[in-house]
Amino acid sequence: xxxxxxxxxxxxxxxxxxxxxxxxxxxxxxxxxxxxxxxxxxxxxxxxxxxxxxxxxxxxxxxxxxxxxxxxxxxxxxxxxxxxxxxxxxxxxxxxxxxxxxxxxxxxxxxxxxxxxxxxxxxxxxxxxxxxxxxxxxxxxxxxxxxxxxxxxxxxxxxxxxxxxxxxxxxxxxxxxxxxxxxxxxxxxxxxxxxxxxxxxxxxxxxxxxxxxxxxxxxxxxxxxxxxxxxxxxxxxxxxxxxxxxxxxxxxxxxxxxxxxxxxxxxxxxxxxxxxxxxxxxxxxxxxxxxxxxxxxxxxxxxxxxxxxxxxxxxxxxxxxxxxxxxxxxxxxxxxxxxxxxxxxxxxxxxxxxxxxxxxxxxxxxxxxxxxxxxxxxxxxxxxxxxxxxxxxxxxxxxxxxxxxxxxxxxxxxxxxxxxxxxxxxxxxxxxxxxxxxxxxxxxxxxxxxxxxxxxxxxxxxxxxxxxxxxxxxxxxxxxxxxxxxxxxxxxxxxxxxxxxxxxxxxxxxxxxxxxxxxxxxxxxxxxxxxxxxxxxxxxxxxxxxxxxxxxxxxxxxxxxxxxxxxxxxxx
Numbered sequence: 001x002x003x004x005x006x007x008x009x010x011x012x013x014x015x016x017x018x019x020x021x022x023x024x025x026x027x028x029x030x031x032x033x034x035x036x037x038x039x040x041x042x043x044x045x046x047x048x049x050x051x052x053x054x055x056x057x058x059x060x061x062x063x064x065x066x067x068x069x070x071x072x073x074x075x076x077x078x079x080x081x082x083x084x085x086x087x088x089x090x091x092x093x094x095x096x097x098x099x100x101x102x103x104x105x106x107x108x109x110x111x112x113x114x115x116x117x118x119x120x121x122x123x124x125x126x127x128x129x130x131x132x133x134x135x136x137x138x139x140x141x142x143x144x145x146x147x148x149x150x151x152x153x154x155x156x157x158x159x160x161x162x163x164x165x166x167x168x169x170x171x172x173x174x175x176x177x178x179x180x181x182x183x184x185x186x187x188x189x190x191x192x193x194x195x196x197x198x199x200x201x202x203x204x205x206x207x208x209x210x211x212x213x214x215x216x217x218x219x220x221x222x223x224x225x226x227x228x229x230x231x232x233x234x235x236x237x238x239x240x241x242x243x244x245x246x247x248x249x250x251x252x253x254x255x256x257x258x259x260x261x262x263x264x265x266x267x268x269x270x271x272x273x274x275x276x277x278x279x280x281x282x283x284x285x286x287x288x289x290x291x292x293x294x295x296x297x298x299x300x301x302x303x304x305x306x307x308x309x310x311x312x313x314x315x316x317x318x319x320x321x322x323x324x325x326x327x328x329x330x331x332x333x334x335x336x337x338x339x340x341x342x343x344x345x346x347x348x349x350x351x352x353x354x355x356x357x358x359x360x361x362x363x364x365x366x367x368x369x370x371x372x373x374x375x376x377x378x379x380x381x382x383x384x385x386x387x388x389x390x391x392x393x394x395x396x397x398x399x400x401x402x403x404x405x406x407x408x409x410x411x412x413x414x415x416x417x418x419x420x421x422x423x424x425x426x427x428x429x430x431x432x433x434x435x436x437x438x439x440x441x442x443x444x445x446x447x448x449x450x451x452x453x454x455x456x457x458x459x460x461x462x463x464x465x466x467x468x469x470x471x472x473x474x475x476x477x478x479x480x481x482x483x484x485x486x487x488x489x490x491x492x493x494x495x496x497x498x499x500x501x502x503x504x505x506x507x508x509x510x511x512x513x514x515x516x517x518x519x520x521x522x523x524x525x526x527x528x529x530x531x532x533x534x535x536x537x538x539x540x541x542x543x544x545x546x547x548x549x550x551x552x553x554x555x556x557x558x559x560x561x562x563x564x565x566x567x568x569x570x571x572x
Contacts, residue, residue, distance in 0.1 A: 044091035062088025119160030158501035185210025
């Protein structure tokens with residue numbers, strides 16, 4: 001049930017009747033007509049822009065159309081009032097029975113309330129985290145992991161078929177650096193002093209890897225050339241790092257459907273196939289790029305390169321795909337990886353990158369547009385930095401990691417639920433301050449506590465009702481304005497889900513849950529002034545009063561489920 005969609009259907013039906021009756025001209029495009037919550041709740045329950053968007057094509061004044069529509073809507077039992085406002089907006093008030101029926105529908109459908117078929121089973125690949133397998137996940141990866149996982153859940157809730165994917169960057173020079181770093185820890189395990197030169201990874205997390213290498217190889221790798229020990233150490237260390245990363249993700253409650261190795265692109269013809277595909281479309285050529293904008297480096301000189309015509313698909317410049325030594329650039333395997341995604345038959349692709357990948361957006365969008373011939377859209381979401389604070393000061397880096405705060409550091413401080421919710425209290429492309437003290441406060445200023453407290457309060461009511469032997473009913477008693485405010489907020493949930501899924505913005509769910517919790521707590525507190533509003537009262541123990549909070553619990557539980565947060569039943 002989507003009440004906003006139902007009322008929009010009613011508005012469209014009445015507009016069509018006005019066209020059929022000759023009050024409005026034929027041929028009007030009604031696709032831009034919306035029914036939304038009014039900016040000011042005092043103006044009504046819903047508002048439609050129908051008169052505003054139809055005035056020009058109809059050749060009529062907006063207020064005249066609004067007046068006609070108000071009269072046409074008056075005959076429907078769901079509409080208690082329709083008032084023309086401002087230049088031609090139409091504010092609608094719904095009959096009290098509508099809100100009671102809505103609460104009953106929420107209880108009848110349970111967590112199915114709000115689920116949408118908007119996605120129509122379209123296959124979507126969401127790639128996120130994709131950290132280099134060179135160490136534990138840090139706090140920046142944490143935000144990308146939470147955002148990507150919540151987005152995947154949101155899309156699935158809205159009717160998409162979703163694949164969660166991790167791209168293992170195990171084909172570049174960074175894994176050689178990892179191998180050399182791990183080898184020094186291996187030497188350390190063999191009783192020799194490690195030489196952690198500049199450029200190697202200094203974190204203590206490689207100490208267990210060195211010890212495991214000794215257990216696997218004994219001292220057989222010592223005093224051998226790098227050509228001998230580098231390949232096995234690289235493979236061994238990469239595998240251990242991916243085990244560490246998987247454990248970090250599990251700690252956060254993130255489970256991937258698929259891990260794709262960059263190494264699988266090399267020597268298999270996949271890169272060549274992707275470039276051949278672009279070449280066959282006339283998009284690969286030999287040419288010379290213009291010098292960089294701004295100050296030209298002294299050592300810069302024009303040279304002919306193999307280029308991809310990415311400018312034909314919205315990029316700023318064409319992009320090299322081969323280096324001067326004939327090897328592939330970093331961009332080439334990325335093209336091949338997305339070529340593979342397109343060939344797997346996805347209807348849409350989403351990549352979640354860190355803020356430092358902003359310069360990569362246009363070229364990747366161009367590549368996917370070219371490879372799919374504009375059939376498969378690619379949305380790239382950038383997650384901005386997280387600033388950590390504790391005791392009023394920036395949180396210190398992890399000694400274990402060497403130079404950054406790890407995902408494990410954060411989760412061990414506050415737990416996975418708090419970590420996930422707080423990471424979604426800002427839009428992904430806005431910086432986020434994570435204060436370890438504030439996120440554990442039990443106050444309204446702490447959104448995760450405020451939402452969890454609402455759910456726990458309702459569970460407490462239900463336990464007491466069960467203790468009193470009260471038989472529950474799905475038919476609510478809604479009389480006070482505070483009760484109606486909660487019902488109105490419940491009505492927004494299906495609409496919110498579709499908007500958030502369409503815009504790829506799971507933070508909207510977190511914001512909505514906070515607003516719903518706020519309305520619920522206001523109703524709870526109003527019971528202090530008006531005892532008859534209390535859900536359980538010695539002289540007013542009624543199952544009808546409990547129906548509304550039960551519906552709130554249903555929606556909070558569903559919303560927290562999308563965010564990957566467990567709804568608590570009692571506060572400690």
